[in-house]
Amino acid sequence: MSEKIDRNLSLELIRATEAAALSTALVMGRGEIKSISQGAAQAMQTALRAVDVEGRIVIGEGQEGEAAYLYTGQAVGTGTGPKMDVAVRAIDGARLLAHGAPHAISIIALSEQDSLFKLPPGLRYMYKIVVGPEAKGAISLDKPADWNLANIAKAKHIDVREVTAAVLDRPRNQQLVREIRQAGARLHLISDGDIHAAMMAALPETGVDVLMGIGGANEAIVTACLLKCLDGEMVCRLYPHNIATRQDALAQGLTLNEIYGVNDLVKSDNVFVSITGVTDGERLEGVRYSEGNVHTHSIVMRSKSGTMRDVRARHRLDKLMRYSEIDFAGANNLTGAGVATR
Template identity: 45%
Template sequence: MIDPQNIPPYRVTDRNLALELVRVTEAAAIASAHWTGRGQKNEADGAAVQAMRAAFDTVAIDGIVTIGEGEMDEAPMLYIGEKVGSGGPAMDIAVDPLEGTNLCAKSLPNALTVVALAERGKFLHAPDIYMEKIVVGPDLPEGVVDLDASIGNNLRSLAKAKKRNVSDMVLCALDRERHEELIAYAREAGARVMLLSDGDVAAAIATCVDGGGVDLYAGSGGAPEGVLAAAAIRCMEGQMQGRLLFEDDTQRQRAREMANGLDPARKLYLHDMASGNVLFSATGVTSGPLLKGVERPSATRARTHSIVMRSKSRTVRYIESHHSFKPQAEPAS
């Protein structure tokens, strides 16, 4: 007979934790969805942060936020270093309570609430700066694309691996002035380009989803979002590389302090950003190709759509939840 006391706690609890994470992202999505289309991104983000922080109180972990809303003096909750959870295995937490605040405020597609967990010390400690990224999906030769290769060479290599033409490839990037050259060279190579106003976590995940409509995600975006994307890509067996980008010496020094003696400007591979056993959950706030948004059939009911993953099993689950806000009837005396 197996003695339960000899089984590491993480092995016992990680399946339940994956489902607990869904409750956390659902709570944040329902709270922020109230602000959809109202043009008030700060209020939407604040509602998501408060709901997510409260939901974490019920999760059985000894958690520390490593990717969060900023430094302790910048954020009232879910700040870097904050301890959350009701006690349990030691975990690092990466959160984006509302990925795509502008998307929510303008009722545009792909606003998500996102959480990832890893064993203590397994997430890259990244300051809130830019990260250069390149992402492709699963079932491709290792190193099929490279951060240091030209976008044209990457597209040709990817098309060859997929046994398709470059003209069939879709590059996704944020619609930013800094990406004008990337976009021009991709189109010159013959590829199509999908531009997003915000939401690069969803775009990175789309490379790994059947019917996601994205073959290659590239360009620069937030480093915290890069770590969250890496957690999802780990679970979905895709490939990702990144590199932190510094605007000044202050950012470089901050990254050096968080790098534990490693070169902060080194090329980052997937396991540099998210290693060990990783759990990931996201819930849609506004509908997009990845997830439907929060639906409110009535004032007392809501329906949410989430994706939850575990790197250990590489299982990806899509969960539709129906929520009731009716007060419970008092039992008969």
């Protein structure tokens, strides 16, 4: 049955991720992680005021009282329009941006109300495996790394030695790193930003075939929104990072053996995602400056239609700053003396 063309909210969300990127790009390499995170969240929250949705933050920058902006449970949008769950990472890879390293992005996802998984209190990590459409059905958390890598290689018609696995470089992933090396696969250790790495694993010809290992649980839900749009697959399991967290989880009736897929974390088939590059990456260019202009590169996507758009924008800051309440020039994040606003 045909339907009337409705709003593609991802095209409206792009202004929020662009705002987060533009408000923080000038502090690249200055080491100011806290100001980057707060400045990006403030800019994104301000931009979301213009989006005609009745949104509620499900995955945010922290709990109320911990985060000043975009905290879990906060209402966003104009308050009119569809009721939506909202998942944000104003900057995924704040440390990357602070160090001037590649792959920092800004991302936001909207899904229909009550469709996003609500994490049990205190559980901050998940073990996850992420692949693109070619390797759907080829991964399992109940199998060792070498089995998964061999299956991915078979699904992609390549040798296991040609499979590249991205893993977050943390002590908790050291055993996995050893297993990947023993399996003969290529290894790409990342310091931060596993949402970006998951996107790379889900897209074709990026040089990354799979994301594996223990990373953020909030990031897993944002990743699930992304994979809904890209037709990728993820399997994940909650990972208690200490004894107290494990005991709390068991007291909540969890066995910690539950395996969650994309459809468990995002129950809606109508998901909207916008991603803007902040620092350069293989798939997204970071914010770039030229005389009088700032350039951004974004990807917007919708799961219902399967449409993905690359959006390259040129921004005239002299005009934007005349009327916008968003600090596009990043002046609020600049702590060094003598730094002028464009």
